[in-house]
Amino acid sequence: ACPFRGTRMGGALGSEPQLDHWWPNRLKVELLHQDPIQANGYGTHDDYAERFKSLDVEALKADVRAFLHTPVEWWPADYDNYGPQMVRMSWHSAGTYRIADGRGGSAQGMQRFAPINSWWDNGNTDKSRRLLWPIKQKYGAAVSWADLMMLAGTIALEDMGLPLTGFAFGRIDAWEPDRATYWGPEGWNGKRPGEVPAGPLEGHPNQMVTRTIRWEGDVEEEHYDLENPLAASHQALIYVDPEGPNGNGVPMDSARDIRETFSRMAMNDEETVALIAGGHAFGKSHGMTAPDEIGPAPEGAPMKAMGLGWQNPNGTGFAQYTMTNGIEGAWSPHPTTWDNTYLENLFKFEWEQTKSPAGSVQWKPRDPNAPRTPDAHVEGQMNELMMMTSDIALKEDPAYRAVCEKFLADFDYFTEAFSKAWYKLIHRDMGPTSRYLGPDVAKEEFLWQDPIPPVEHPLVGxxxxxxxxxxxxxxxxxxxxxxxxxxxxxxxxxxxxxxxxxxxxxxxxxxxxxxxxxxxxxxxxxxxxxxxxxxxxxxxxxxxxxxxxxxxxxxxxxxxxxxxxxxxxxxxxxxxxxxxxxxxxxxxxxKPVSDGFRNFHDARVGFSVAPEHLYLDRAHLLSLTAPEWTALAGGLRVLDVNWDGSRHGLFTDRPGVLTNDYFRVLTSMDYEWSPQDSREMMFDINDRATGETKFTATRCDLVFGANAQLRQVAEIYGADDGHARLVHDFVAAWHKVMMLDRYDVPEERKKV
Ligand code: HEM
Missing domain, CATH: 1.10.520.10 (Peroxidase; domain 1)
Incomplete structure (x- = not known):
């Protein structure tokens, strides 16, 4: 009989319900095996640095420069210059970086994938990337998307007059969405997961439009609680709501959000002002259509859209009809030239609140004689200047204001500050300079690059x-x-x-x-x-x-x-x-706040997840596989490395000897595992026959016996033939960890 004989077909790959729906709190061990080499379109032996060697960097830069001034019909450039659009795309790629866990940033080109490609804040960056496709197509394997996206914004800045500090290639593309990064609770159309109906949301299928605030409490500092490690104050935004927290239009509240989020990106006040004032010297905001008329974001768009989203039914849907964020207008009378008019006008004029055609809160000069800015598309039309609540924040916050005044008094100083802050922004997540590629790397090394002196002595044999x-x-x-x-x-x-x-x-x-x-x-x-x-x-x-x-x-x-x-x-x-x-x-x-490898868990920190989840997080940050994690966990424990000298998890009577005792105890039914109190953080391991407490342990120990996936590996090492394998695997994983930062050493020397 035909197996497909029913009237309805279903059960395709990934059909509901899946593991996460039934057991949302389970340990997601599979996060360790993301973006596998099999997913790499360039094959399992791919080496980007090798591919990059064939790149003609000067030819690529010339092509990007020419592209900036060659508008196409399907998405014409504002002011006949794609520069500002490219700068925003680059900034939004790099700007997801957060220093608390080092995740986000530009280094893998994650803006191409969900959820980032569909965040409201990334509206129309899909067009920016698609505009670059002919260049990517021309250079193919020689340049990654991640590099090209950052190069486009950087060349655009240079083309509009900013002297560059430098540019490094070396960002390696990921091939699938990153599921390990916690961006905060994400909801669709204001609905939390669970509240979302199974089918498409009426009117706006799968469109993420809300900018739900992520912090709790009051905007006043003492009540302000933005969950760590998040670095964006609102869901679906890179940093802050340009209209002020939840669109409240209050500049000082906006300043609070800006300082919190930019410092989590590792930027101080001066760098923050340099970036915002520098960035908003260029381009314009787009707000000609009410947000609820806009089509779904790329990830939820119909197939015919071919990966593009936010279809705009108004007029042509682009050029003078463009709708991106909702705010409308330009900050500067010369939006494609590097000058100081953004700051000059911000300070020279009083600004009053108004609304954009899309209904967003924004600001206009009170003085009707203030300079005007040319329309981006309509020949001869001049428009009022615009500021966002987040721009006015730079003027009202006393510390930001002091920086602005310094920049206003000394344009060269501002220029250098912006150029250096941009360099930091786009290289912050690339690691040591030995990973930087290409001819334009800055000669100067900066403190944020954690510099290491060169080798100046013969090496030991x-x-x-x-x-x-x-x-x-x-x-x-x-x-x-x-x-x-x-x-x-x-x-x-x-x-x-x-x-x-x-x-x-x-x-x-x-x-x-x-x-x-x-x-x-x-x-x-x-x-x-x-x-x-x-x-x-x-x-x-x-x-x-x-x-x-x-x-x-x-x-x-x-x-x-x-x-x-x-x-x-x-x-x-x-x-x-x-x-x-x-x-x-x-x-x-x-600094680790929780480190299962050494049984360290700082209980003073308010954690919203159990220690084993933080242990998984550390294993992920060390780029370990589940078997590597398991071998190191069990091996380190018997080697007696607990941070406080405690004996938790020391399932051996021969501490300091690399046995497989840890796994033999962990997988044995001779023991009962009894929590010491109702918090279930510490456990007694009792002999099932005598009731005698033989060992104590933490959740970070028990997880290797309790979790089905980790237990499979623990059983390998706990088996009678598992000892030699454990020693071998431990040494291999150990060497891997010792060599993780050795970008100066060829890959083959890192293997055991
Ligand atoms: C455009 C907000 C920081 C560069 C925009 C737009 C918004 C915005 C709402 C308009 C998007 C649209 O409708 O097209 C903010 C906020 C910031 C911030 C709230 C932080 C408080 C920055 C930084 C840079 C930057 C740090 C770069 C260094 C740009 C550029 C545009 C832009 C170049 C113009 C894009 C175009 O012309 O298409 N920004 N921004 N922004 N932003 Fe920012």
């Missing part, structure tokens, strides 16, 4: 490393101390913005040396001993390398004591940063 390990092992430092110091150093890395890692040896410096999870007193003693071995050694070696060598020595000893000889790979070449090269405030964002 294998024989010297062996000798160093022997010397370290006779100092009396325990396996736990050796492994802890290397782990504390290397595990600061986060793949989201490629910051942290063992290179630079910043574990010796403030603030890392004082972080609670690093157990500062023990750390100081360990570092003293390593420093002594280093200073007495015949060949030069950095402390950053010494710390990693110490870890290798500890792991090798732990495996040897368990009956397995291994050599943990070591690649020299790390150098030591100085305190002056370290921005303590920005570095502090790498």
């Amino acid at each position: 294998d024989a010297e490393v062996t000798e160093l390990k022997e010397k370290i092992l006779v100092t009396g430092l325990t396996v736990g101390q050796l492994v802890s110091v290397a782990w504390a150093s290397a595990s600061t890395y986060r793949d989201s913005d490629k910051r942290g890692g063992a290179n630079g040896g910043r574990l010796r410096l403030a603030p890392q040396k004082d972080w609670e999870p690093n157990d500062p007193q023990t750390l100081a003693r360990t570092l003293d001993v390593l420093e002594r071995v280093r200073s007495e050694f015949t060949a030069p070696v950095s402390m950053a390398d010494m710390i990693v060598i110490a870890g290798c020595a500890g792991v090798e000893k732990a495996a040897r004591d368990a009956g397995i000889e291994v050599v943990v790979p070591f690649v020299p070449g790390r150098t030591d940063a100085t305190q002056e090269m370290t921005d303590e405030e920005q570095m502090d964002f790498l």
Whole structure:
């Protein structure tokens, strides 16, 4: 019989209901395996840096420059110049970055995918990207979308008169939406998930139009609570509502939102004003049609729209009819020229509130004789200047006002401040400068790049490393101390913005040396001993390398004591940063507030999720797979690296020995797992037969036995043939973590 004999067909890939609907709080282990290499259209051996070598950078830049002044019929350029539109697209790509977890930003070109491609704030950036397609098509594999999107805005700025600080290529495209980044609760048409009816919403299928406020309380500082790590005050916006919080039109409230959100992007007051005043020197806002007349965002648009959204039924739907945000008008009389007229007019005139044709709150000069700005499309028509509530905020907030006054008095200073802030904005999530590609990288290194000095001494060879390990092992430092110091150093890395890692040896410096999870007193003693071995050694070696060598020595000893000889790979070449090269405030964002690897959980922080979810988050930031995470978790635990010296999860009577005891206990039915209190954070592991408490553990331990996916891996290592495999996998994962920030080393040397 034909299997398709029913009258209705269903059950296609991904049909409802799915796991998340039934068990919304489950641990989403699959987030570790996102954007798999199989999804890469360039194949499983793709190497963007290699592809980039064939790029004719000057030809590409010339093509982008020419494109800016070559309007097309399906989306004509305002003022016959696509520059401002490109600047906004670039800014919205980079502007999703947040320093708390390093996620967001421009480095993977995520603006191409949901939900970002369909945020209300990204209205018509779909057109900006599509306009660039002929250039992307011409250069194909040689340039990533992520790079091209940032290049377009940057060349546009230069073309309109801004001297550039530089530009680096090197952003590697993702191939699917990022499901790991928490953007805050997202609702559709003001409805929360669960309130949304199954079918298309009447009138506006799948259109996300609301700008629901994300923070709770009062806009006054003491009540203002924007959930961490979020860096946008409203859902579906990059930063703040231009009309003021929830459209209230109050500039000082807007200033509060701006300061909160821009500081979470790692920008200080001066950089914030430079970016906003610099950006709004160009282009215009578009608000000719009521928002509820606009069609669905790209992700919910009909197939015939071919990936474009926000179809506008008014007039031609573009040029003088364009509707993007809802506010209408330009800030400057010369919207395609870099000058100081934005700030001059902001301060020269009194501004009064008015409404755009789309009904949005905006501001116009009170003086009827104020300069006017040419219409973007209608020849000969001159329009009133416009400011947004968020622009007026720069004038009303005293600290922002002081910066504006400085910029007004010294245009060259403003120019440099904007150029440098732009460079920071678009490179902030690219990691060390060794990842930067192309001929235009800025010569100057900046503090926000966490600079590391170049190698200026001969590197130690294998024989010297062996000798160093022997010397370290006779100092009396325990396996736990050796492994802890290397782990504390290397595990600061986060793949989201490629910051942290063992290179630079910043574990010796403030603030890392004082972080609670690093157990500062023990750390100081360990570092003293390593420093002594280093200073007495015949060949030069950095402390950053010494710390990693110490870890290798500890792991090798732990495996040897368990009956397995291994050599943990070591690649020299790390150098030591100085305190002056370290921005303590920005570095502090790498401090773990919860770290299951060391059983650290700062209960003083109000967490809205259980520790195992934060543990998964750390594994994700370290770019670990589920098996790597599991091997490291179980291996580190028996090596005795708990931050406070506690014995939670130490399921062995041989601490410091790399056994598979952790997994044997975890998978055994000889034990009962009993919470110590109703919070279910700590557990007693009792012998089922005698009732005797054998061990204690945290949720971060139990998760490897309780979660179905992780348990499958735990069973591999807990099996009778699992020990050797665990040691091998542990060493491989360990080496991977030690090498995560070594962009200076070819990939093959990072493998075991
Ligand atoms: C346009 C808001 C910061 C560059 C716009 C528009 C809004 C807006 C509502 C009009 C969109 C449209 O309808 O077409 C804001 C807010 C900011 C901010 C609330 C922060 C408080 C920035 C920054 C930059 C920038 C930091 C760049 C450095 C631009 C440009 C345009 C624009 C170039 C004109 C786009 C065009 O002509 O098509 N902004 N913006 N903005 N923004 Fe911003």
